[in-house]
Amino acid sequence: MSRSVVTRPAVAIRNVSKVWTPEGRSPVNALQGLDFDVAPGEFVVLLGPSGCGKSTLLYMIAGLEATTSGLIECDGLKVEEPSAERGLIFQEASLFPWLTIADNVAFGLSIQGVLPVRRREIAIEMLRRVGLSDMLDKKPDELSGGMRQRAACARALAMKPKVLMMDEPFAALDVQTRARMQDFLLQIWRDSGASVLLVTHSIDEAIALADRVIVFTARPGRVKTIVPIDLPRPRPTRDARYHEYRDLFTELLAAEVERAFAEMEAA
Ligand SMILES: Nc1ncnc2c1ncn2[C@@H]1O[C@H](COP(=O)(O)OP(=O)(O)O)[C@@H](O)[C@H]1O
Ligand SMILES: [Mg+2]
Structure with missing residues (x-):
């Protein structure tokens, strides 16, 4: 008798949108129609232009903010409030x-x-x-x-935690400290078995860390593309394939930043 093993995603994002409605100001379409899974033990990096809703997404997975529509599940359970199983680390250690x-x-x-x-x-x-x-x-x-x-x-x-979320955790650190922190993070990630969702602006950080990189569009943030990083760790920075990933992400981001600027100027 054969039995199929189905692993439940650690995080399931199902058609999630978020509209912020700040008092006295017009509503902000922060995120639109997000749909992806994070596997148990997977390292996922969120990469996208500033203001595209990356932090907003982490707050919703953490249970600190509600979705406007759609569903977020962790380990098969709907996220409705914060839980010790979902840790969140900010840029400045709080x-x-x-x-x-x-x-x-x-x-x-x-x-x-x-x-x-x-x-x-x-x-x-x-x-x-x-x-x-x-x-x-x-x-x-x-x-x-x-x-x-x-x-x-x-x-x-x-x-x-089953899921560790990090919002630009190393952005305030100098380059050398940052590289050491990335090594350190990979080590504790392996030891802990947790899934990691890390937000960064840095293309090199994304390639250094991720199993998969989720690239966002400019606001409203949507998933532009998902890129698995098919390289051994530590990532061979001299390898031609490393530079292909670098060029790819540079191109993807530049297109979105340009679009965001064009929209700002038109407004
Ligand atoms: N608490 C809030 N109230 C109103 N608007 C917000 C709030 N938090 C974020 N926003 C808006 O939502 C959009 C996405 O913000 P954010 O998630 O911080 O983006 P990112 O982390 O990708 O830079 C921005 O336009 C931001 O101004
Ligand atoms: Mg942010």
Whole structure:
């Protein structure tokens, strides 16, 4: 007897649109008719011009904002509110400045009702994984930007999320730190088994990280194209195929940025 194995997507985006209706201003069509899946353990990068709705999409998957139409499911369940299974990390690590690094990492666990001794153990283990064992009792402002982002990763990972969302997490870091953070992220992604959805403006970052890159159109954001990156990791930056991907994304983005400018000038 044969049995087919069907894997349920970690995230299913079904015909999702979002219209923002800010008070006293005209409505904004942020996203239109998005439709794609993220597989369990998959690394997906969202690439698109600024203002095309990438952050909006992450907020909706996180359960912080409702869709205007369409459906978002995680692990087969409709997203209706935030959940520890869906972690979100912003560009500037949003650590509590008055708590130590270890207490920041343990904070979410206290909401989940994990007891203090166990919280501390988990925080120590997570901070070890991100290379911050020496920083347990430091305050966030005693750490560099890269270290704060690693602490934010540790805090998200402590919750054992099935989906980790990152909104331009390394955009504020210098080039060298950024490259190291990408290596670090690939390592914790492999260890955690979580699906990652990462937003970036950087074509090189997209190629360095992604299993698949989802390219958005200018606003209203739609899926322009989805490009699987068929290269081994670490990505061979000298390979001709690497440069083909680079040229492809440069062309795709340039067309959208131009379109956005033309529309702005016409308005
Ligand atoms: N809370 C909000 N209220 C009203 N409009 C918003 C809000 N958040 C985002 N927008 C608008 O939605 C569009 C998409 O924004 P955003 O998701 O931040 O884009 P991106 O992250 O791709 O740069 C923009 O035009 C932005 O001004
Ligand atoms: Mg954004």
